[in-house]
Amino acid sequence: MKLLKPFLCSSLALILLGLGACGGSRAQSQEQTESQPSPERKAAPFSADSAYSYVVAQVQMGPRTPGSEAHTRCARWIEDKLRSWGYTVTLQRFEGKDYYGKVAEGTNIIATLQPEAKDRLLLMAHWDTRQVADQDASSSAQSQPILGADDGASGVAVLLELARQEALQPSGKALDFVFFDLEDGGRGGDDDSWCLGAQHWAKQPHHAGYTARYGILLDMVGAQGARFYWETASKQFARPLLSALWQTAAQLGWGSYFVQAEGSAMTDDHIPVIRELGIPSVDIINYDPTRPTGFGSHWHTQQDDLNIISIETLRTVGETVATTLRDEL
Numbered sequence: 001m002k003l004l005k006p007f008l009c010s011s012l013a014l015i016l017l018g019l020g021a022c023g024g025s026r027a028q029s030q031e032q033t034e035s036q037p038s039p040e041r042k043a044a045p046f047s048a049d050s051a052y053s054y055v056v057a058q059v060q061m062g063p064r065t066p067g068s069e070a071h072t073r074c075a076r077w078i079e080d081k082l083r084s085w086g087y088t089v090t091l092q093r094f095e096g097k098d099y100y101g102k103v104a105e106g107t108n109i110i111a112t113l114q115p116e117a118k119d120r121l122l123l124m125a126h127w128d129t130r131q132v133a134d135q136d137a138s139s140s141a142q143s144q145p146i147l148g149a150d151d152g153a154s155g156v157a158v159l160l161e162l163a164r165q166e167a168l169q170p171s172g173k174a175l176d177f178v179f180f181d182l183e184d185g186g187r188g189g190d191d192d193s194w195c196l197g198a199q200h201w202a203k204q205p206h207h208a209g210y211t212a213r214y215g216i217l218l219d220m221v222g223a224q225g226a227r228f229y230w231e232t233a234s235k236q237f238a239r240p241l242l243s244a245l246w247q248t249a250a251q252l253g254w255g256s257y258f259v260q261a262e263g264s265a266m267t268d269d270h271i272p273v274i275r276e277l278g279i280p281s282v283d284i285i286n287y288d289p290t291r292p293t294g295f296g297s298h299w300h301t302q303q304d305d306l307n308i309i310s311i312e313t314l315r316t317v318g319e320t321v322a323t324t325l326r327d328e329l
Contacts, residue, residue, distance in 0.1 A: 041251035044322035045165050048315035054157035055149055055222060055314070059306055064129045064152065066096075066104035066182060074127060075107050078179055081160055085167035087177075088110040090206045096196035097133040099185040106181035110206045111163065117174035118232050121329055122215035122279060123162060123321075125155030126183030126197065126268055135293070135300035147305045150286070150298060151184065154174045154222025154309065158318045162325075171326055176212065191267050198269035202276035214241045214329060215281030217270040221317040223296050224310040227288040228317075229263030233271060238280035244328040245282060250321040257316045263287050264294060269272035284317060 062070040075091075082089050085295065092108040095262075100237065109127070129148030136142050147153075156179060163177050186194030215238075220226070228249075232244050249258035270281040287294045298304045 012241035027097065028154070030151070041248070041323065043252050043319040044319035044326040046170060046315065046322045047062055047161060047165075048311045048318060050164065051157040051161040051222075051314040051318055052311050054160050055153045055309055058127075058153040058156060058304065059147050059149050063131075063147055064127060065131045065145045066098045066106065066128065066185065068145075071128065075109065075181075078109050078127060078156065078160070079159055082109070082111040082163060083175070085164055087113055087163065087167070089114050092201060092204075094181075094200040096182045096200070097185065097193070098182075099187065104182060104185070106197050106200070108181055108201050108206075109179040110201075111177045112175065113166065114174040115168065115207075120174045120176055120210075120212040121325065122176050122212040123159055123179065123199070123274070123283070124178045124180060124215060124217040124281075125159045125219065126180040126195075126269055127156045128181050128184055128197075130184040130300055133301050134232060135301060136302050138302070141302045144302065146300065146302060148184075149305050149309050150296070151219045151225045151300070154220060154314065158218050158221055158321070161318055162322055165322065173325065173329070175325070186267075194267050195269050195272060198272045199276075202272035205277065211277060212279050213236060215273055215279045216245070216269060216321060217268060217273075217283045217285075218317065218321070219268055219283060220286040220296070220299070221284060222309045222314050223286055223298065224308060224313065226257060226286040226296070226310070226313045227317075228258050228284050228285060229261055229289065231263050231268075231283040231285060231287070232265035233250075234273060234282040235262075237274050238282045241280060241324075241329075242282050245284070245320060245324050246326045248328065249316070252319055252323060254316040254320060257313065257322065259288075262311060263289055267313070277326055284321075 064074045075294045090110040094106050098104040129152045131145050159226045180197035182196035246258045298308045
């Protein structure tokens with residue numbers, strides 16, 4: 001992912017004005033809720049230890065870069081997990097390009113327990129890792145791929161644990177879990193080179209005419225000291241859901257993580273989903289505008305390994321999403 005240029009965000013807004021992306025929900029608007037007290041609230045089931053074990057499993061495979069053995073193994077591992085929990089799994093193969101501009105084979109992994117239900121909710125993350133550590137302080141490390149413990153593995157891990165809990169204790173809601181490939185091979189100055197799996201799926205979803213009431217994207221949701229501010233497109237096009245998520249976090253005691261303040265606009269997997277399918281979607285992403293780059297210091301470096309992962313951060317995001325899905329949507 002990368003920062004979205006302001007003029008591109010404005011263009012997206014113009015495209016989406018007629019889509020009704022801020023559809024109704026039981027959530028109140030941001031102005032109505034941000035000053036209200038936060039009562040105690042019981043969290044929906046979510047095992048942060050289980051989520052952490054999924055991060056470990058991915059990192060132990062090595063960098064999951066396009067065309068690598070670890071990439072193939074990880075796709076099979078995600079698929080096997082989901083099938084073992086009773087999900088209907090669809091593998092969407094597509095062709096894209098890697099960081100170096102070479103042809104790369106991608107696989108989007110889509111899972112659901114209720115494929116025929118109409119009122120759907122969409123949960124998303126990317127599972128590939130970046131081929132270069134272009135933000136690393138060491139020039140010799142910049143050409144090497146990253147392990148992506150946070151940038152890739154953490155979002156997958158939380159989604160998998162949410163899927164496991166849903167299989168154990170069905171909510172009765174139609175949840176689609178989509179794991180996008182070829183997200184992180186983009187280059188600066190070329191916004192279309194990012195999020196290739198999401199671009200492909202949004203233009204050619206696994207079912208013709210696919211739609212969902214809301215979407216939630218998880219990206220870099222496992223690092224120590226993570227901070228999740230309001231992402232610009234999320235606030236503009238999925239404000240009721242954004243409000244519900246951040247208020248739920250506050251009520252669960254996670255308000256220091258989910259900061260109720262402006263972040264920035266991101267080029268991330270939710271943008272094609274909003275633009276092509278009109279599904280109002282929220283990007284939960286570790287981005288703090290008070291930092292030098294906004295992202296964590298481990299972003300796109302060799303420091304994105306298990307040492308940066310916090311079980312509490314995984315729990316914060318997992319409980320917030322699980323509780324919002326159970327109580328608000």
